[in-house]
Amino acid sequence: MFDFFKKSQGLLGMNARNLDYIRPSNRKRGMEIADSKLLCKRLLKKNNLGVPELIAKIKDHEELEKFDFSILPNSFALKPNRGFGGEGILVVYGRKKPARTAATAESPAEKSQPGAADEDNGGWIKADGSVITVDDLKSHIRNILDGSFSLSNIPDIAFFEERLKLLKLFKPYTYKGIPDIRVIVYNRVPVMAMLRLPTKHSDGKANLQQGAIGVGIDLATGTTTTAILGKGHIIEYVPGTRMVLSGIKIPYWKDILRMAIDAQAISHLGFLGADIAIDRDRGPVVLELNARPGLSIQLANFSGLKGRLNRVKGLKIKTTDRGIRVGMNLFGGEIEEEIEELSGKRVIGTVEKVKLIGKDGKEIEVEAKIDTGADSTSIDTALACALGFEEDLEKFQALDLSHYQLKPENEPSIKKDFEEKYKPNFSFVEGLAVIFSASGSSLRPIFKITFEMDKVVVISKINVTERDTLKYPMIVGRKDLRKFLIQV
Numbered sequence: 001m002f003d004f005f006k007k008s009q010g011l012l013g014m015n016a017r018n019l020d021y022i023r024p025s026n027r028k029r030g031m032e033i034a035d036s037k038l039l040c041k042r043l044l045k046k047n048n049l050g051v052p053e054l055i056a057k058i059k060d061h062e063e064l065e066k067f068d069f070s071i072l073p074n075s076f077a078l079k080p081n082r083g084f085g086g087e088g089i090l091v092v093y094g095r096k097k098p099a100r101t102a103a104t105a106e107s108p109a110e111k112s113q114p115g116a117a118d119e120d121n122g123g124w125i126k127a128d129g130s131v132i133t134v135d136d137l138k139s140h141i142r143n144i145l146d147g148s149f150s151l152s153n154i155p156d157i158a159f160f161e162e163r164l165k166l167l168k169l170f171k172p173y174t175y176k177g178i179p180d181i182r183v184i185v186y187n188r189v190p191v192m193a194m195l196r197l198p199t200k201h202s203d204g205k206a207n208l209q210q211g212a213i214g215v216g217i218d219l220a221t222g223t224t225t226t227a228i229l230g231k232g233h234i235i236e237y238v239p240g241t242r243m244v245l246s247g248i249k250i251p252y253w254k255d256i257l258r259m260a261i262d263a264q265a266i267s268h269l270g271f272l273g274a275d276i277a278i279d280r281d282r283g284p285v286v287l288e289l290n291a292r293p294g295l296s297i298q299l300a301n302f303s304g305l306k307g308r309l310n311r312v313k314g315l316k317i318k319t320t321d322r323g324i325r326v327g328m329n330l331f332g333g334e335i336e337e338e339i340e341e342l343s344g345k346r347v348i349g350t351v352e353k354v355k356l357i358g359k360d361g362k363e364i365e366v367e368a369k370i371d372t373g374a375d376s377t378s379i380d381t382a383l384a385c386a387l388g389f390e391e392d393l394e395k396f397q398a399l400d401l402s403h404y405q406l407k408p409e410n411e412p413s414i415k416k417d418f419e420e421k422y423k424p425n426f427s428f429v430e431g432l433a434v435i436f437s438a439s440g441s442s443l444r445p446i447f448k449i450t451f452e453m454d455k456v457v458v459i460s461k462i463n464v465t466e467r468d469t470l471k472y473p474m475i476v477g478r479k480d481l482r483k484f485l486i487q488v
Contacts, residue, residue: 030269034291035151038081038159040267047266049259050285052077052277057159064141064158069134072160074124078137080144081157085294086207088149090140091163092124093176093204096131127176127204165280169251172243173197173213176204180277180287181217181250182297183260184305187270188317190257190327191308193217194300195224195250199239208296213238215245216301220332222253225301232299247486252284254324259284261320271309273297345485346454354474355452358387359428366473368453370486374477376433377460378444380467383474389447392426393464396445406434406441414443433463456483 033040041051055076058064074095080088123133143149144158164178173179177198184192194214198204201211208214208230215227227245229235237243250256260274263286273293276284298305311330317323354368356379364386384393399422404414411434418432426445433444444463451458453476460480467473 027268030267031291033267034269034272034289035082037079037083037288038157040289043266044263044286047262049262049266050279050282052164052285052287053162055160055162057081057157058141058145059157061142061145064138064145069137072124073162075163076160077163078140078144078158078160080149081159082150082154083144083156084149084151085209086205088140088144089205090126090132090137091177091204092126092132093163094125096122096125127198128200164277164282164285167251167278167280169248170197170278172241173238173245173248175200175202177202177206178277178279180206180275181256182290182293183257183274183276184293184297185260185264185272185274185323186309187312187315188261188264188320188323189312189315189330190219190260190324191312191331192297192301192303192305193219194297195248197238197245199229201230208294213245214296214300215248216297216303217250218332219257219330220328222250222256224248224250228296228299231296251278256284257324257327258320259286261323263289265320345483346456347485348454350486351472352453352476354476356383356387356474357450357452358389360388362386362388368474368476369472370481370484371475372478372481372486374475375479376477377462377480378467378475378477379449379462379464380470380473381464382468384447384464387449389428389464392428392447393445395426396429401443404443406436406443408436430461435463435465454484458483 033043038054038057041054044051055073056067056071058067075093076091078090078092083089123131123136126132141158144156147153147155150156166174166178170179175198179195179197182194182196183190194216196206196208197213197215198206199212203210206212208228211230213227213229213235215224217223218225224246227235229239236245238245256276256278259276263274264270264272267289269289269291271291273290275287275290277287278284295305308331312326315326317326348370350370352368352370353365355363355365357363364383366383381393384390401418404410404417406414414434415432423429423431428447429445430448431446433446435442435444442465444465446461446463449460449462451460458480
């Protein structure tokens, strides 16, 4: 990881960022807007950018003592107005079933006693399953008001806002919380982005410093690429699962880039990190703006930020759409070369050109579907004939194999019997494929064929079947994709 960045001319350090970009680009008013979440929410909402709904705010200890906690919904986020780095944010996910209800309280006087609201609702549940009571909320709010989580420890404001609903796409990748997308914008151009996924270690928060996952995003396509856990540990899968983190297509991608650029114009910040989440019902909403975004985004993208910033410095970007196009054109696809260099694997799409080398060196180029759902590679009968295997195919089609009972438990014995009885009669058939699929079970001949895809040579055992009614004459299955990463 760090050897890669030592070699990179584009790595941006904290001091360089402050001197070269933040100070010249971010004036006092813009910094004030970014540093106050409530002010930022108000300005963005006024300019028709979506933000989470504000439930209530508490400005001082007097308001805290008068606050009616019974108005709070089943789930919400409690935040410090001037919090930094995700500190001080408390998220609850539902109500605890009450031990007592207002109906069972002994008298009106008892219902009105301090703590009665807590008894009435039973408290709330955090991501780790622990219970948060009204007294716990009060204690946390006192810390916020006293400035425990704010910049320079100055007195602060506590506020409650809605907890967004999780998009179905992100559910398998996320622990409890809501993922967000951080977009770095400079000079009205998006220059880098990452998806941040909450984990159990981060207590359901999308914060890398607390142990969340950061996944780089290709700006041209909105597709995830490389990933890190926490402060820089490279990973391929969601910890404890086989869920691949690359290839996630971010919905509303152009809308997200547009919101990030518009937020820059509204806030008067020349350099910012916009944190945008996708609500299941409302779509993209801006969570907050950062005048001093952290630099872990470079690690998640395996790319230095400085070089990208220098490429857009001084450009005259007159419209948001122009900024989107410049960002997508300049910084889309570059990451593929870096992934290939680091992983040793080629990055391919879901459809690729493949050159097949048949009998006597005959070459035929076709478009193939990349199918990770298929175990092995398959080609159409007509294509196999064109490659020179027509004689063996005619012999295979003439065989009567109806005596084989096509059940998964019989597969080993079927293959063994075929090799002993029938294989010696063929010149090029390598064996028998027993295929079980939703469309039915089948027996297919296997040929050893070499093909080239994206300049990588693969020696494959390919089964042959009728594919003339399908769009592609070839599918490439998992066994032949070990040298590749697939960009969905």
